[in-house]
Amino acid sequence: MAKDRRDFLGMVFGGFAGLGGLAALYAMKRTWDPLPSVMAAGFTTVDLSPMKPGELRTVTWRGKPIFILKKPPMDNCKTIPDEPKKRLVKVGDSDYLVMIGLCTHLGCIPTWEPDKKIFHCACHGGEYDACGVNTFGPPPRPMDIPPFKIEGTKLVLGEEGPEYKKLVGKA
Amino acid sequence: MAHFTKANSVYDWLDQRLALTKLWKVLAAEYWIPKNINFLWAMGVVLMTMFTILVISGIFLLMYYKPDTKLAFDSVNYTIMQEVWFGWLWRHMHAVAASVVFLVIYIHMFTGIYYASYKRGREMIWISGMLLFVTFSAEAFSGYMLPWGQMSYWAAQVITNLFGGIPFIGDELVIWIRGNFYVSDPTLTRFFMLHVFLLPIIIMMLIGFHFYTLRIPHVNNQDGEDIDFDAEAEKYKAGLKKESKVIPFWPVFLSKDFFVLSVFMIFYFYLVFYHYDFAMDPINFDPADPMKTPPHIYPEWYFLWSYEVLRGFFFDVGPLSAMDMGLIAFGIANIIFFFLPWFDKDPTVAPADRRGGFFFWFWLMVIDMIVLTIWGKLPPTGINAYIGYLAAVGFLALWAALPALTGGRKGLLWLVILVTALLYIFGYMEYTKALGNGFVITVTFLIFYLLFFLSPVMVKAKGGAQ
Amino acid sequence: MNKELKILAIIVILVGITYWGIEPYAHSKMHPHHEPATFKYEDLKALNLKGDPQRGAQAIQNNGCTGCHSIKAAGIPAPMDPVSASASYGVNPPDLSNIAAVVDKKFLANFIKHPVKAAKLEHKFGSSKPYPMPDFFGSDQDLADIVAYLESIAKPQDPRGAFKVACGRCHDLRYDGWTVIGQKPKFKNEIEKAEFELKKAKYEANLKNYLGTTPPDLSMYIRSRGPEYIRDFVEDPQKLLHGTAMPRVGLTEAATEEVIKHLEHVGDRKKEKRDHLGIWVLAYFVILSVLAYLWKEKIWREVH
Ligand code: HEM
Ligand code: FES
Numbered sequence: 001m002a003k004d005r006r007d008f009l010g011m012v013f014g015g016f017a018g019l020g021g022l023a024a025l026y027a028m029k030r031t032w033d034p035l036p037s038v039m040a041a042g043f044t045t046v047d048l049s050p051m052k053p054g055e056l057r058t059v060t061w062r063g064k065p066i067f068i069l070k071k072p073p074m075d076n077c078k079t080i081p082d083e084p085k086k087r088l089v090k091v092g093d094s095d096y097l098v099m100i101g102l103c104t105h106l107g108c109i110p111t112w113e114p115d116k117k118i119f120h121c122a123c124h125g126g127e128y129d130a131c132g133v134n135t136f137g138p139p140p141r142p143m144d145i146p147p148f149k150i151e152g153t154k155l156v157l158g159e160e161g162p163e164y165k166k167l168v169g170k171a
Numbered sequence: 172m173a174h175f176t177k178a179n180s181v182y183d184w185l186d187q188r189l190a191l192t193k194l195w196k197v198l199a200a201e202y203w204i205p206k207n208i209n210f211l212w213a214m215g216v217v218l219m220t221m222f223t224i225l226v227i228s229g230i231f232l233l234m235y236y237k238p239d240t241k242l243a244f245d246s247v248n249y250t251i252m253q254e255v256w257f258g259w260l261w262r263h264m265h266a267v268a269a270s271v272v273f274l275v276i277y278i279h280m281f282t283g284i285y286y287a288s289y290k291r292g293r294e295m296i297w298i299s300g301m302l303l304f305v306t307f308s309a310e311a312f313s314g315y316m317l318p319w320g321q322m323s324y325w326a327a328q329v330i331t332n333l334f335g336g337i338p339f340i341g342d343e344l345v346i347w348i349r350g351n352f353y354v355s356d357p358t359l360t361r362f363f364m365l366h367v368f369l370l371p372i373i374i375m376m377l378i379g380f381h382f383y384t385l386r387i388p389h390v391n392n393q394d395g396e397d398i399d400f401d402a403e404a405e406k407y408k409a410g411l412k413k414e415s416k417v418i419p420f421w422p423v424f425l426s427k428d429f430f431v432l433s434v435f436m437i438f439y440f441y442l443v444f445y446h447y448d449f450a451m452d453p454i455n456f457d458p459a460d461p462m463k464t465p466p467h468i469y470p471e472w473y474f475l476w477s478y479e480v481l482r483g484f485f486f487d488v489g490p491l492s493a494m495d496m497g498l499i500a501f502g503i504a505n506i507i508f509f510f511l512p513w514f515d516k517d518p519t520v521a522p523a524d525r526r527g528g529f530f531f532w533f534w535l536m537v538i539d540m541i542v543l544t545i546w547g548k549l550p551p552t553g554i555n556a557y558i559g560y561l562a563a564v565g566f567l568a569l570w571a572a573l574p575a576l577t578g579g580r581k582g583l584l585w586l587v588i589l590v591t592a593l594l595y596i597f598g599y600m601e602y603t604k605a606l607g608n609g610f611v612i613t614v615t616f617l618i619f620y621l622l623f624f625l626s627p628v629m630v631k632a633k634g635g636a637q
Numbered sequence: 638m639n640k641e642l643k644i645l646a647i648i649v650i651l652v653g654i655t656y657w658g659i660e661p662y663a664h665s666k667m668h669p670h671h672e673p674a675t676f677k678y679e680d681l682k683a684l685n686l687k688g689d690p691q692r693g694a695q696a697i698q699n700n701g702c703t704g705c706h707s708i709k710a711a712g713i714p715a716p717m718d719p720v721s722a723s724a725s726y727g728v729n730p731p732d733l734s735n736i737a738a739v740v741d742k743k744f745l746a747n748f749i750k751h752p753v754k755a756a757k758l759e760h761k762f763g764s765s766k767p768y769p770m771p772d773f774f775g776s777d778q779d780l781a782d783i784v785a786y787l788e789s790i791a792k793p794q795d796p797r798g799a800f801k802v803a804c805g806r807c808h809d810l811r812y813d814g815w816t817v818i819g820q821k822p823k824f825k826n827e828i829e830k831a832e833f834e835l836k837k838a839k840y841e842a843n844l845k846n847y848l849g850t851t852p853p854d855l856s857m858y859i860r861s862r863g864p865e866y867i868r869d870f871v872e873d874p875q876k877l878l879h880g881t882a883m884p885r886v887g888l889t890e891a892a893t894e895e896v897i898k899h900l901e902h903v904g905d906r907k908k909e910k911r912d913h914l915g916i917w918v919l920a921y922f923v924i925l926s927v928l929a930y931l932w933k934e935k936i937w938r939e940v941h
Pocket of ligand 2: 139
């Protein structure tokens with residue numbers, strides 16, 4: 001009887017001590033979490049109104065380059081007939097191409113070659129057409145589209161707006 | 172209470188309180204090692220020395236290193252390399268030791284595999300050694316980030332990204348590890364903490380544990396002979412030194428180790444002074460730039476083989492993308508050596524050249540890992556992609572074949588070989604684009620993995636219980 | 638013992654193969670081979686006229702060179718400070734006093750005549766975006782005279798000087814206190830410092846606008862690229878990095894060596910110490926190995 005109670009107490013003690021350990025673990029996990037200021041900086045707002053057609057703009061969002069191209073030269077988007085149109089976003093009265101400027105092969109940053117109207121990745125020679133669809137070399141898929149939301153003529157990167165959901169088929 | 176007498180010397184005074192004589196006997200003078208060994212048995216002491224060098228040089232680097240993305244590069248490349256007296260020496264010693272320590276670890280590991288020193292009571296030695304290998308890898312990875320050069324940055328970016336492949340939590344896990352959406356200041360400071368404090372402490376504890384695991388089974392010898400250590404030790408102590416099969420750790424074993432170590436140091440310091448490029452990649456002397464990728468991204472040489480297992484899968488299989496296939500294989504490659512004692516179904520402890528088929532298995536494994544290492548660095552274009560695939564599948568296939576090979580199950584062995592051959596053929600068809608993500612290839616991979624996971628469980632150890 | 642040597646040989650061979658694969662072989666695959674620099678500038682035509690320095694001094698005045706360039710050696714000051722000059726031209730036009738000390742004579746003549754072609758920047762500049770320095774429309778004799786004049790005033794340059802003249806208007810060298818607008822001075826107060834930083838920032842912005850990218854700081858280039866690459870790159874940047882904004886600057890072989898010497902000093906100033914100490918340390922371990930061997934033999938004689 002007395003022995004049982006001692007064991008019970010021992011278990012209560014052990015359990016309670018374990019609870020404290022869990023709480024401490026939680027604190028440690030939280031300390032590793034990104035800071036609130038870092039999370040808040042995860043959104044980038046770009047005003048698209050001053051852009052010129054055919055002009056490529058590179059902005060950074062979460063440390064990644066984002067390519068924005070107003071009215072991409074569509075004649076050089078011939079790979080998949082429907083694909084290019086699906087990749088365009090309408091903001092105001094123009095179409096824009098918005099995508100993460102990282103090669104889908106191994107993550108190099110492709111360069112836009114305005115005269116050839118292609119994106120060229122110097123790392124392993126990958127190429128993308130003016131709509132960011134892979135046309136040559138090792139890249140396995142078109143350049144990715146970052147989550148965005150449209151607010152008037154502004155583009156907010158990092159938030160999933162209805163246009164984004166429609167684009168990637170999440171709606 | 173113990174009985175203390177008036178001490179007749181400082182040593183005696185200490186001995187009464189700390190039992191120094193007894194301690195020395197237990198740890199060194201009467202710690203018995205087989206006589207029948209070669210210089211490969213000196214690698215442990217070489218490793219211990221390399222780790223000591225890393226700690227000492229690391230301490231001096233710490234005096235001027237600044238873990239801040241704005242300051243790190245210059246603190247290393249200007250302050251330490253060009254201003255601090257002998258700062259360049261500590262840095263070169265640290266970087267080169269970090270690299271050659273892996274060379275020695277691999278030699279040490281493969282010595283263990285060759286002489287079958289991972290079974291019949293030596294399993295814990297093997298497991299603690301593998302734990303050391305994994306923590307050393309983490310230590311080296313975190314250290315490579317510190318100088319904040321281009322390769323530091325991009326290797327960190329690519330490697331942390333791999334965690335994104337874990338289902339469901341992947342994306343958030345990556346952000347959690349980095350402390351930001353991309354590798355940046357919080358990433359550097361937390362990896363700095365890991366590198367200079369937490370991981371070294373864990374390594375030190377693991378080294379202690381590794382030594383402890385040696386106590387009861389003792390080290391193996393060149394013939395895998397089962398020695399009666401107590402009887403042989405008595406012989407030695409009775410003065411029959413030539414007849415005894417054992418030698419004490421101090422001074423006999425260590426005298427040989429010191430010789431091997433001294434020769435190794437010539438090699439090591441030659442690298443430190445005149446040939447450090449392989450350990451300190453020139454690209455890493457460009458400061459990190461998140462907006463500019465270096466044309467070739469590759470990890471340090473000692474990670475190349477597992478990196479190539481990751482890259483080797485260049486086509487989608489059924490619902491799994493090439494990347495997923497690579498990640499699965501990569502995950503397996505990183506832990507599979509832990510399970511060697513259970514993949515090997517043959518209880519004999521003997522060098523590989525006396526174990527029949529295992530001899531070929533050993534050398535195929537060595538060759539395969541060398542191929543993986545070399546192709547891990549070559550650009551993955553053209554035929555390199557297929558060679559990488561051959562070597563990556565080959566790596567897994569060698570493991571899948573091991574239980575059948577050592578358990579004497581010929582039929583199963585042939586099955587594994589057949590399935591592997593099919594995978595090679597299908598891979599070639601994928602490579603020449605003759606085959607597009609077929610059903611057959613998915614099924615073949617399924618069978619392959621079934622064989623991989625089931626044979627170590629199903630095949631019985633030869634000669635009964637293990 | 639024989640067996641141990643055999644094991645050692647196997648390890649050495651395997652390590653050697655692996656090393657060869659991941660270093661020389663892999664690097665030869667990653668960095669395609671290129672012909673080493675000759676510094677002959679064979680694509681340019683030599684000017685086979687003898688120039689007269691005196692007439693050259695006159696020609697420089699007549700052709701308006703000093704409207705943009707200073708010639709401090711001749712007491713001709715710069716028309717603008719570096720920052721305003723960079724605002725007008727993109728980059729501060731060089732002082733001409735010591736140009737001929739680092740630039741190849743043939744290249745110099747060709748550059749004056751037709752800068753974009755000599756610099757190999759046709760892909761960057763043309764009628765739509767004119768190069769800041771206009772082509773030269775004078776006679777070939779004038780050209781020869783100007784080159785002769787520039788040669789007559791040029792003083793031999795030490796490594797640092799060669800770097801400044803050849804690279805210093807576009808590249809920082811922060812480990813030597815060098816910035817694109819000159820040596821960083823000792824600041825008396827925060828205002829001076831802020832003013833300097835502002836000037837530097839403005840200059841850099843203009844430079845970026847002009848070239849499309851900010852030229853990198855070269856402090857560690859001796860370690861990141863190595864002397865051979867720098868040598869070949871300087872001789873013909875387009876050959877090694879197609880499409881780069883860096884002009885061919887036409888250095889002589891000797892001047893290139895001086896520049897490299899400076900980069901070696903700035904980026905790796907402990908190299909000599911390293912090379913020197915290395916010998917002693919290696920000798921130490923050779924002796925230690927011999928002693929260790931003798932001791933080991935003595936001890937093992939008892940047990941064998
Ligand atoms: C298993 C042991 C260790 C390994 C494998 C290792 C590995 C590395 C590597 C690969 C680097 C980058 C080298 C370079 O490019 O310069 C590095 C840097 C560094 N390590 Fe370690 N290290 C180890 C132990 C330690 C310890 C114990 C400390 C401190 C107590 C330390 C302190 C540092 C510091 C301050 C740097 C940055 C300076 C530099 O990059 O040269 N390391 N380490
Ligand atoms: S990373 Fe772009 S082609 Fe390989």
